[in-house]
Amino acid sequence: MSHPSRSSEPCPSQEAIRARCFHPSGSFVEFRKEEVEQSVPSRFEQMVRKYPDRLAIKTPCHTLTYEALNQEANRMAHAILALRSKDEKPIALLLEHGAALITAILAVLKTGKIYVPLDPSYPLARITSMLEDAQPGLIVTNTKHIAFAQALAQQVCHVLDIDELDAHLDSENLGLSLSPGTLAYILYTSGSTGQPKGVFHNHRNVLHRVKSDTNVFHLCTDDHLSLLFSCASNASIGDIFGALLNGATLCPFSLKEEGLVNLVNWLIQEEITIYHSVPTLFRHVCGTLTGAEQFPTLRLVCLGGEPVYKREVELYQKHFSPNCIFLNLLGITETHNITAYVIDKDTQIEGSLMPAGYTFEDKEVFLLDDNAEGVAQGHIGEIAIRSRYLSPGYWKKPRLTQAKFLLDPQGGDKRIYRTGDLGRMAPDGCLFHLGREDFQVKVRGYRVEVSEIEMALLEYGAIREAAVVGREIQSGDRRLVAYFVPTGQPAATVTELRNFLKDRLPDYMIPSAFVMLPALPLTPNGKVDRLALPAPQDTRPELDTPFAAPRTPIEEELAGIWAQVLSLDRVGMHDNFFDLGGHSLAATRVVSQVIKKFQLEIPLRSLFESPTVAEMAAGITEHQANKLEKDDLNRILIELESLSEEEAEARVDREDIEKIRSGKE
Numbered sequence: 246m247s248h249p250s251r252s253s254e255p256c257p258s259q260e261a262i263r264a265r266c267f268h269p270s271g272s273f274v275e276f277r278k279e280e281v282e283q284s285v286p287s288r289f290e291q292m293v294r295k296y297p298d299r300l301a302i303k304t305p306c307h308t309l310t311y312e313a314l315n316q317e318a319n320r321m322a323h324a325i326l327a328l329r330s331k332d333e334k335p336i337a338l339l340l341e342h343g344a345a346l347i348t349a350i351l352a353v354l355k356t357g358k359i360y361v362p363l364d365p366s367y368p369l370a371r372i373t374s375m376l377e378d379a380q381p382g383l384i385v386t387n388t389k390h391i392a393f394a395q396a397l398a399q400q401v402c403h404v405l406d407i408d409e410l411d412a413h414l415d416s417e418n419l420g421l422s423l424s425p426g427t428l429a430y431i432l433y434t435s436g437s438t439g440q441p442k443g444v445f446h447n448h449r450n451v452l453h454r455v456k457s458d459t460n461v462f463h464l465c466t467d468d469h470l471s472l473l474f475s476c477a478s479n480a481s482i483g484d485i486f487g488a489l490l491n492g493a494t495l496c497p498f499s500l501k502e503e504g505l506v507n508l509v510n511w512l513i514q515e516e517i518t519i520y521h522s523v524p525t526l527f528r529h530v531c532g533t534l535t536g537a538e539q540f541p542t543l544r545l546v547c548l549g550g551e552p553v554y555k556r557e558v559e560l561y562q563k564h565f566s567p568n569c570i571f572l573n574l575l576g577i578t579e580t581h582n583i584t585a586y587v588i589d590k591d592t593q594i595e596g597s598l599m600p601a602g603y604t605f606e607d608k609e610v611f612l613l614d615d616n617a618e619g620v621a622q623g624h625i626g627e628i629a630i631r632s633r634y635l636s637p638g639y640w641k642k643p644r645l646t647q648a649k650f651l652l653d654p655q656g657g658d659k660r661i662y663r664t665g666d667l668g669r670m671a672p673d674g675c676l677f678h679l680g681r682e683d684f685q686v687k688v689r690g691y692r693v694e695v696s697e698i699e700m701a702l703l704e705y706g707a708i709r710e711a712a713v714v715g716r717e718i719q720s721g722d723r724r725l726v727a728y729f730v731p732t733g734q735p736a737a738t739v740t741e742l743r744n745f746l747k748d749r750l751p752d753y754m755i756p757s758a759f760v761m762l763p764a765l766p767l768t769p770n771g772k773v774d775r776l777a778l779p780a781p782q783d784t785r786p787e788l789d790t791p792f793a794a795p796r797t798p799i800e801e802e803l804a805g806i807w808a809q810v811l812s813l814d815r816v817g818m819h820d821n822f823f824d825l826g827g828h829s830l831a832a833t834r835v836v837s838q839v840i841k842k843f844q845l846e847i848p849l850r851s852l853f854e855s856p857t858v859a860e861m862a863a864g865i866t867e868h869q870a871n872k873l874e875k876d877d878l879n880r881i882l883i884e885l886e887s888l889s890e891e892e893a894e895a896r897v898d899r900e901d902i903e904k905i906r907s908g909k910e
Contacts, residue, residue, distance in 0.1 A: 272465040272466055272467050273463040273464070273465040274465065275459075275460060276455065276456040276459040276460055276491075277456075278456065280452065280456065281425070281449055281452045281453045281456055282425050282449065282452075283425055283448070283452065284354070284423035284424070284425060284427060284448045285351075285354050285429060285448050285451055285452065285486065285490070286351070286354055286355045286418075286419075286421075286423065287423070288452060288455075288490045289315070289351065289489055289490060290315065290418055292311055292489065292490060292491070292492045293311045293312060293314075293315045295492060296311050296466060296492040297310065297311055297312035298310050298311070298312065299311055299466065299492055299494070300494045301313075301314040301488075301489060301494065301495065302314060302344045302347055302348075302494070302495050302496075302497070303469070303494055303495070303496050303515060304343050304344050304496070304497050304498075305498075305503065305511075306343070306344075307343065307344035307345075309344055309348075311492070314347075314348060314351070314489075315351075315418070316416035317348045317416075318348050318349075318351035318352045318355060319352070319355065319415065319416045319417060319418060319419065320352075320410060320414040320415070320416050321348060321349060321352035321385075321407060321410065322351075322352040322353070322355040322356050322419055323414045323415050323419070324405060324407075324410055324411070324414055325352060325353065325356050325358070325383065325385070325405065326356050326419075328383055328403050328405060329358070329382045329383045329403065332382050333358070333359075334358075334380060334381055334382030334383070334402075335358065335359040335360065335361045335379050335380070335381045335382070335431060336353045336356075336358050336359065336360050336361065336381055336382065336383050336384075336385060337360075337361045337362075337363050337376065337379065337381040337383070337384045337385065337402075338350065338353070338360055338361065338362045338363060338384075338385050338386075338476075339363045339365060339384055339385070339386040339390050339393065339394050339397070340365075340385070340386060340387060340390070340407075341365055341389065341390075341499070341502075342472075342475065342476065342497055342498075342499040342501070342502075343497050343499065344497065345387060345407060346362070346476055346497075347476075347485060347489075347495065347497065349385050349407065350362070350430075350476065350485065351489075352385075353385075354429060354448075355418075355419050355421070356419065356421070357421055357423050357427055359428045359429065359430060359431055359445065360429070360430045360431075361375065361379045361381055361430070361431045361433075361443075362430075362432070362475075362476045362477040363375060363376070363384075363477065364475045364476070364477040365390055365393070366475075366501060367477070371433075371441060372397065373397070374441050375433045375441050375443075376397060378433075378441065378442075378443055378640060378641060379431055379443060379640065381402055382402050382403065383402055383403045383404070383405055384397060384398055384402060384403070384404045384405070385405045385407060386404060386405070386406060386407070387406060387407050387408045388406055388408040388409070391404070391406050423448065424448075425447065425448050425449035425452070426447050426448070426449060427447055427448050428445055428446070428447050428637070429445075429446055429447055429448050429450075429451050430445065430446060430451075430482075431443040431444065431445045431640050432444050432445075432477060432478065432479055432578055433477065434479070434578045442639050442640075442642060442645065443639060443640030443641070443642075444479075444578040444579050444636050444638075444639060444640070445636060445637060445638070445639075445640050446482075446581075446636050446637070447637065449634070450581065450634050450635075450636070451482065451486055452486075452490070453581075453607065453634045454482060454483060454486070454581040454582065454634075455483070455486045455487055455490045455491070457581075457582060457605045457606060457607070458483050458487045458582065459487065459491055460606070461585060461605065462487075462519065462545060462547075462572075464487050464488075464491045464493060464519075465491060465492075465493065466491065466492040466493055467493070467518070468488070468491070468493040468494070468518045468519055469493070469494045469496055469515055469516050469517050469518050469519070469542070470484050470487060470488040470493055470494070470495055470496065470517075470518070470519045470521070471484065471496055471498060471512070471517050471519065471520050471521055471522075472484045472485065472495055472496060472497040472498065473498055473500065473521065473522045473526065473771070474521070474522070474550075474771075478550075479576065479577065479578035479581070480521065480523075480549060480550055480576070482581070483521070483581075483582070484521055496515050496517060498511055500526075500771070505529055505530070505533065506533065508530060508533075509530060509533055509534065509538060512540060512543065513538065513539070513540060516542040517540075517542065517543060518542050518543060518544050518545070519543075519544065519545045519547065520543060520545065520546050520547065521547040521548075521549070522547075522548065522771060523548065523549070523550040523551050523771040523772050524548045524550075524551050524552070524553050524554070524557050525551060525710065525765070525767065525771050525772065525773060526771035527546070527548055527557055527560070528556070528557065528560065528709070528710070531560040531563075531564055532709070534564050536563075536564070538564070539566075540565060540566065540569065541566070543565065543566075543569050544568060544569055544570065545569070545570055545571075545572060546561055546565060546569060546570070546571045546572070547572045547574055548571075548572070548573055548574065549573070549574035549575065549576055549582075550771075550772055551772055551773070552598065552599075552678065552680060552696055552699075553573040553598075553599040554597050554598060554599060554700060554703055555594050555596070555597045555598070555599065556597075556703055557599070558571060558588055558592070558594050558599065561588070562590050562592075565590075567589070567590050570587055570588070570589055571587070571588040571589070571592075572585050572586070572587050572588070573585065573586040573588070573599045573600070573601065573602060575601040575602070575676070575678050577664060577666075578636070579635060579636045579649070579650075579662050579664075580608070580630045580632065580634075580635055580636070580662055580664070581634070582605050582608075583601075583604060583605065583608055583610060583628075583630055583676075584601045584602040584603055584604050584605065584608075584610065584676050584678075585602045585603065585605065586599060586600045586601060586602025586603070586675070587602070597700040597701075597703070597704060598677065598679075598696075598700060600671075600675050600676070600677055601668070601675075601676040601677060601678040602675060602676060603674060603675060603676070604674075604676075607632055607633070607634055608630055608631075608632045608634075609630065609631040609632065610628060610629070610630060610668075610670075610676055611629055611631070611670075612624070612625070612626030612627065612628060612629070612668055612669070612670060613626050613627045613629050613663065614626055614627075617663075622670070622672065623669065623670075623672075624669070625667055625668070625669050625679060626667070626668065626669075627663060627664065627665065627666065627667060627668075628664045628666045628667065628668040628676070628678070629661050629662065629663050629664065630661065630662045630664065631653060631659050631660070631661045632659055632660070632662075633657075633658050633659045633660070635650060635660050635662050636650075636662075638650055649662060649663055650662055651663065666678060666679075666680065667679040667680060667694070679694060679696065680694055680695070680696035693715075693725065693753070693754055695713040695714065695715070695725070697750070697754065698713045698725065698727065698746075698750065698754055698756065699711045699712060699713050701745075701746055701749045701750055702727060702729060702742075702746070704749070705737065705742065705745050706732070707731055707732050707733070707736065707737045708729045708730070708731060708732065708737070709730045709731065709732045710729065710730040710764070710765050710773075711727065711728065711729045711730075712727075712728045712729075712765055712773045712775060712778060713725055713726065713727045713728070713756060714726055714728075714775055714778060716780065716781070724756075724757035724758065724826070725754070725755075725756040725757055725758075726756055726757065726758045726759075726760060726778075726781050727742075727756035727758070727759045727760070728759075728760045728761075728762055728765060728778050729742075729759065729760070729761060729762070730761075730762055730763065730764055730765060731761060736761055736787075738787050738788055738789050739759050739787055739788055739824060740788045740789040740790070740821075740824050741789070742759055743755060743823070743824055756826075757811075757826035758781040758826055760778075760779070760781050762779075765778070766778060783812050783813055783814050784813070784814050785813050785814060785815050785816065785817070785820070785825070788820060788821070788824050788825075789824075790817065790819050790820055790821065790824075791817075792815070792817040792820075793817045793818050793819050794817065794818065795817075795818045795858060796818065797862060799843075799862040799865055799866065800818050800858050800859060800862045802842060803839070803858045803861055803862055803865075804816040804817075804818065804858050806835055806838045806839065806842070807820075807822065807825070807827075807835060807858060809838075810827075810831050810834045810835050810838070811825050811826055811827060811831060813825060813826075816858060817858070818857065818858040818859040818862075819857050819858070819859055820857060820858065821856050821857060822835075822856040822857070823856060827856075839861075839865065843865055
């Protein structure tokens with residue numbers, strides 16, 4: 246296995262913009278490498294001694310100084326040890342987003358145990374699956390969720406209600422000596438399958454994550470960090486510990502309880518200096534802005550968790566001050582942050598997709614082909630990460646761990662993680678993230694990356710959000726389905742969207758179906774929940790052409806054949822075959838059935854030349870005098886039904902197709 250090394254040195258413009266990340270107060274202190282070799286409680290308690298009266302957590306309902314937070318966490322830690330001091334089982338946390346959950350996280354870490362956050366907003370089946378896998382010895386909850394926690398526990402583990410803690414519990418530090426290699430948490434990520442798998446990290450990796458973020462973002466005591474991500478997500482790690490291990494203020498905000506409308510005012514009132522969310526949420530936030538808002542304290546807008554497009558950059562450049570810097574972050578649960586790309590008000594972005602950027606310290610990025618060999622410069626490959634600060638693996642899944650985490654062939658204590666994401670590397674070492682390998686869809690023999698289609702859709706001015714997935718239909722084929730949220734009414738018709746996309750994408754990448762939604766379903770962290778996208782209905786799409794019912798028996802037969810092949814409830818006699826989602830292979834199936842039904846030979850190109858039921862019916866009427874003999878009929882049917890997509894297209898002159906589809910003929 247050969248792995249070409251890649252430069253991680255940013256270009257001069259990146260260095261210049263990064264230099265502006267310094268906090269204007271000048272209170273930034275470098276996080277030294279040797280400080281990684283300790284436990285999280287050790288570093289946190291240092292902050293408590295240095296900044297006892299500084300605000301550690303600020304929510305709409307709770308305000309805790311570092312001293313008060315430490316005492317609350319100590320009391321909770323003593324209560325946990327009183328119940329589970331003799332085993333090493335994980336501790337599950339079933340608490341809503343806020344100060345109590347952060348306190349419980351610190352408490353578990355102080356005991357030297359592993360915390361497993363359970364977001365109460367997750368579906369019951371997912372929470373149950375996580376519990377079955379983690380096998381915790383204790384569920385920490387509060388009065389609000391006590392009944393739910395007891396139902397989940399079912400005599401398998403204990404339940405601790407933190408609202409009922411003994412007021413006389415010791416609030417002093419536990420004084421346990423914890424190794425940096427002690428396991429800290431398990432976070433569950435579903436990947437493309439929807440089956441949760443637990444990723445765990447140790448204290449050393451958490452501190453290394455904080456070191457990297459601190460030194461790149463220049464985190465300091467004067468910062469107010471937003472916490473918009475669920476604490477069950479990897480992105481929350483940087484926000485929680487980036488604040489609390491630097492003497493800064495952590496500001497959790499519950500979108501579910503407070504709502505998007507209040508978020509903008511909250512950012513201003515709480516003097517947030519670092520905003521961090523997924524791009525989808527950022528677009529929603531910007532959609533509420535009038536242009537009159539001022540964010541005088543906001544110095545960093547950090548986006549990650551989903552691909553960042555040119556649209557997000559333009560929104561940042563429109564609404565935020567010259568003193569605010571934009572960062573595109575690429576990171577995953579198994580590796581923490583991998584790369585960052587920084588942008589200011591003057592940065593020009595070529596194309597729709599943002600660069601993922603340059604690697605963080607102690608991380609190496611390279612690209613692999615299907616044989617685990619390094620790809621040539623400029624080629625697409627699977628992104629792999631080499632570092633000594635990777636996750637130890639997947640909880641109770643040694644085979645999966647062995648398959649994804651590889652020993653470094655160069656020796657030493659570094660390992661290699663194969664991400665399953667696709668990327669391309671620029672000559673200067675800048676990485677372009679091209680989406681999940683899982684999101685590649687094989688459609689009619691072509692391998693399609695859905696993010697490319699989504700980018701094209703987002704260029705259409707009347708679309709605010711878009712997602713594309715591959716779905717299997719009754720025939721067993723896979724088709725591309727595009728889901729979109731319009732910017733207003735009337736929404737674009739399918740005909741308009743197809744005409745827009747055909748100038749930007751090859752035919753096989755144009756979705757077969759378009760589904761308009763009032764909003765895309767989101768996970769608790771604001772990512773698009775692809776598994777929750779509804780299956781498209783079999784109704785005829787909204788076309789520019791009004792529906793007109795077939796008039797003759799031949800038109801009725803043809804409309805039925807088209808509807809069956811295209812999985813639609815009805816087809817109008819003037820509907821264009823390609824606007825309905827038709828393609829070359831579907832055309833061969835239509836022609837095949839027409840030959841069977843009417844026992845006459847019509848060329849494949851006839852459907853391209855006459856792409857409506859009415860026109861095709863007229864052609865059939867002309868050919869009906871020439872009936873096929875049985876042997877000829879069978880021969881033609883066998884030949885048609887064995888055609889591949891490429892062979893079907895070869896039967897029709899490509900130039901003629903383009904003329905027909907563009908309306909020139």
